[in-house]
Amino acid sequence: MKKRSGLGLILVGIALGVGCGGQPGGEGPEGAAPGTAGEDRKVTFYLVPKKKGLPYFSSCAEGARAAAAALGNVELIYDGPTDGSPEKQAAMIETFALKGADVIAVSPNDPDVVGPAMRKAREKGVHVITWDADGVADSREFFVNQATAQAIAYGMVDTMVRDLGGAEVSADVAIVTAYLTAANQNIWIEHMKERLASSASQLNLVAVKPSDEDQKLAFSVTQDLMKAYPAIKGFFGISSVSFPGAAEAVRQAGKTGEILVTGLATPNSMRSYVEDGTVKSVVLWNTAELGYLTVLVGEALATGTLSAGATEFDAGKLGKKKVEGDQVILGDIMVFTKETIGDFDF
């Protein structure tokens, strides 16, 4: 016994040596200096979604690939955390910056957690922009905004009002959101409340519930709300996960046609609900164009054709886009209905 523990101690000593020397050091060769940009070198562009594998982000990536192909000088890498973990997203940004990225475009999962990594990347000379969702101050140069928060929020309320029969119809409605901390959703909710209180609607908001980006939870939250407010006439599912969850709950309760669901999601994920009438309208922006514009903006920053203070950005086939402060605005929302949804596949 005694002999064993003695040997163990020696080995732990070796372990320490390995721990000290090996781990942070490695056998570092001289290597090339980081971040040195050659003349006709390609722009290395990392496009980082909140969560890899969601159809919404995949459709954005399609547009981004089209832009990279059209530009020709962009090497596009699309990668993000498959589990949607903000910590992992931050770690990935650190790795990309060390690898010598020219542009990193992030849709931050949690701006506070990812912010320091984005700032560190900027200190290394990387052009960091945000797309789809914004980050914290000084963590990025530009935000490629799909549509203003107001346009999205008003769009959802106005769609609901129209689908329920017009501005004079009064009814109870509820919101099923993502997380209570989700920055995008919280701004939309503010603007939705504003619009609901205005003369454009007689709707009465009875509850705002989180679904934690979990479709099952969105489903059960919606069931609970239907029990708690029997007079409820409409649900807003304001994330790509809470929308189908809420619609499924209404469909399974047999309330199709009595209770309307509207919100934000990709057309494919809502197609069956639109076809059976549970959902009359799906609100979204053109995701492929969002990816396309993001790559264009990043490339323009890297090559110096876009810089702070610009008021307009020439987005090629997308036309001229407005720049408001440090935000490049893609444009208006899109509403997919039973008539138009067949034209889209994403």
Next chain:
Amino acid sequence: MGEGGIVRSFRYWHEIVLLVLIGVVFAFAQMFEPRFLQLDVQRELSTHIWEIAILCLPMTLIIITAGIDLSVGGMMALCAVTLGMLFQRGLSPWVAATMGIGVATLCGVLNGLVVTRIRVHPLIVTLATMAAFRGAAEGLSLARPVSSFPEAFGWLGQGVWWGLPVPAWCFMGLLLLTASAVGLSRWGSYCYAVGMNPEACRFAAVPVNRVLLGLYAFSGFASGLAAVLFVARRNTAKADIGMGIELLVITAVVTGGVSIFGGRGNLLGMVLGVLLIHETREFVSWRWSRDELNFVVMGLLLILSVLLHRWLTPANRNTS
């Protein structure tokens, strides 16, 4: 004993194989991505692993006693939330962090008490407390994150001291303490003994309950420390910190040759396991930029290591 006997009785084949595997990763990196091996790159990438390495210390000893602690992520969450809420109420972040570590240690003591007094299997106990601690953290904080800690506090997670990140020094200090306790006192032998035959230990006057209570409390303390470093590094205290971290920690420990059935393994193997997992994970994301690939590689590594463990370990390892 013949020549074969000497080969078979050599106890550190697993560690040697791990070293070879780490060497293979470095060789690949040297060939295809030399920049990956540069000192500044390795130093910055290493910041991704120190919290996990710290959690591996108590986990190694606990698994040697044939136990397990699934609640490390939950204890991290409670520590982070305590830290955040006290800081928000105007306490200095250092005091708040100390209190946070205290809370996490208490959680560990609670695990230990249930394991030893009520004699429920640690898998069940910590599976329950994993959810309970996380739930309590979510409930207390209402899932609201706390950020904007002062820069001096951020140094704890982001700073570099004597060429290494500050969390690295925390890990090495704790490793030294743990190794001394295992090597110099009877604690080490007790851990192995408990893992091999707890009933015999009770007859042999080994203080089984005290050993286990101490280890689970240590696990709580280490979780608290890891949470403080994480909060300082990412400048955010919130309740979903360390979600799923227990699986990474257990993967690293088992890859390091620690048997999940208890009684086998050592700290050296664990350190090599952590190093192998870390370098492989970072290299895979460096070279291929495909997050999904990482899960596959981690799974393969775990299976490979268990197979190696079976082939290379003589049946009487650590029993003579």
